[in-house]
Amino acid sequence: MDDDRLITARVRTELVPVILALANPPWQRDVWLDPSTLENLDHVFHVLYDDFCEADHPERYLGIGLRTEEEVALMRQLGMALDAVAAEVPDETDAEYLRAPGWPQVVSAAGRLAQVMVGHDLRELLDLHEARVERDTAP
Structure with a gap:
């Protein structure tokens, strides 16, 4: 596996x-x-905004943590949904976030992104497997 992958x-x-x-x-x-x-929502925010992505502006993570433009667009939608809920929640507790009127939009955006990311990861895994099989069976 190369360094970028x-x-x-x-x-x-x-x-x-x-x-x-x-x-x-x-x-x-x-x-x-x-x-x-x-694990709590604070951990989620650190991963999505501080440590491994910038959910509001995920473009620079294309090729690092996000594989495609589709993933970038879906991450941006998730970031916008999370930002909207943050504006609705005065005390920023996990329970308040989960009760916020906009929380279903967060869940929905995350679901779409999860489906795409997992699909891409499974494709990558299959490609790696096929490359290994080719390498191992080559004369």
Whole structure:
């Protein structure tokens, strides 16, 4: 695996799980609202805005953590949905975010992005497998 693909894979091991969590309301209630767990919405915001992406302006992450222009556009939509909810929530607790009127738009945007990202990752995995098979069976 070349260096660029390895970097993308490593970044996506952080991005994809938080996108999946944003797309899964039962997970959010069971995990983020449980004070005994370490994962919460603050972690999600750090991954999406500070550590591995800039959800408001994800263009510069094309080729790093985001594979396609479609992923960039969907990440931007997710960032806009999260920003809209942040404006609705006065105390910024996880419970308030989950109750915010705009939260269903966050879940929906995350679901669309998750489906595309996972599909691209599975395609990448299949391509790697096929390349290995070709290499191993070449004379």
